[in-house]
Amino acid sequence: MKEETYQKNELDRAFKTIDRITGYGSGKAAKIKEIADFMKDPEAYADRVEWLFNGSYGAGVVILVDRIMKQSNRFNKVAALSANLVMFDCFAPASYAADAYKTLTRKEQKAIDGSLIRVIEAQAKAGPCFKIVI
Secondary structure, three states: OOHHHHHHHHHHHHHHHHHHHHOOOOOHHHHHHHHHHHHOOHHHHHHHHHHHHHOOOOHHHHHHHHHHHOOOOOOOHHHHHHHHHHHHHOOOOOHHHHHHHHHOOHHHHHHHHHHHHHHHHHHHHHOOOOOOOO
């Protein structure tokens, strides 16, 4: 299989995962609390965000986060990466990331932001874990 075909298939698989979880409705409050509790450990949360970049969730996700990283510096990469983590790790709609974030104290929000900014800076230097051809 050509690399381009493989990457298109992987990206399609990532989008299908997003479509599948978008309808998640039951237990919304409990799921948001679970995500907020996860966010209260900023180092563990940042580690999982790194998994978005290293292929742990599939090549399609690597392509998605590479597109996030290519956005301008005015783009909120912290929020976008957090939303992707919630979709691919917690299997919840992206909006739950914002809902969970809003339940955190200001100190907890700063801690999570700081840990994700460190990941973003490191990944900006490293680049994607494979050559993206699509």
